[in-house]
Amino acid sequence: MAGLAAWAAALLDDPEVVVLDLETTGLGDDARIVEIGVVTTDRRVLLDSLVNPGVPMPEEATRHNGITDAMLAGRPGFDALVGDLTHALTRREVRGVGRVELFGRRVVGWNVKEFDRLVLRRELAGYYLRQGHADPQASAEAWLSTMSWEDVMLPFSNWCGEPSRHGGYRWQKLGGPHRGSADCLAVLDRLAAVAGRPAAVLPAQPLGDALTSAEEAAR
Known part of the structure; x- marks a missing residue:
């Protein structure tokens, strides 16, 4: 378990790590996003927004997350939030005078x-597809590949050790x-539990700037 503790501690101590959570209309292949949360390891909220999926909210999903059609009415759709999401999952490095390069963050969840x-x-x-890209699937994968993705559920389950x-x-x-957040x-x-640290008592911090800061059981 020492290896898991070191892994969790490294995540918590890395200022470039962000935690992502999505709430959706369900768990199937047609699931649409209805909420996005992105938070840093020091508990700054980089993105916390409901998302209008453009389809009715299934009753089962509402029972699961409490999100209703009324809550989603008038909220931005996913397309309107792509820029904010990209911003939240991106860090910047200054390379030389006036030169800034963007890099994807380490995303856990x-x-x-x-x-x-x-x-x-x-x-x-x-x-x-709606933007007219010739290969929308390739464009989506290219976007995702700029970040690294790391699961917390399986390591935590191994740490709990319940057969x-x-x-x-x-x-x-x-x-x-x-x-979401x-x-x-x-x-x-x-992660704090695995690292042997007390759970934070601080509430979520106000929205920050991502670029200027250093199966059903699974859901």
Whole structure:
């Protein structure tokens, strides 16, 4: 477990790491994003926005995350938030006088590689299709490839060590309220537990500037 503790501590101490959480209309291949949260390891909220998916909110999804059609009415669609999301998941480095280069951040989350990243790929492909890109899927993958993606759920489940009937360890639930930035904070608390640190008592910090700062059980 020492290796897991060191891994979690390294994430928490890396100022370039951000936690991403998406709330969606469901868990299937047609899931649409209805909320995006991005939070830094020092609990600064870089993005916290409801997203109008352009389709009715299924009752089952509303029971899961509490997000209703009324809450989404008048909210921006995904296309309008691509710039903000890119900004939140990007860091900048000054190279020489007046020269700034952008780099993707290290993105972590709860089942982020097997769920959130896949949902983002579909949304981005739709965005690039509407923008007239010749190969929207390739454009979406190129966007995603600028960041690195790292799951927290499986390492945390291994750290808990609860045996599964199917072998290995049982997947653990995050235990958050199923809302974007709040679930990001819950991920940070799980990392703190693995690192052997007390959970933070600080609330989420106000919205910051990303560029100027240094299966159902899984959801």
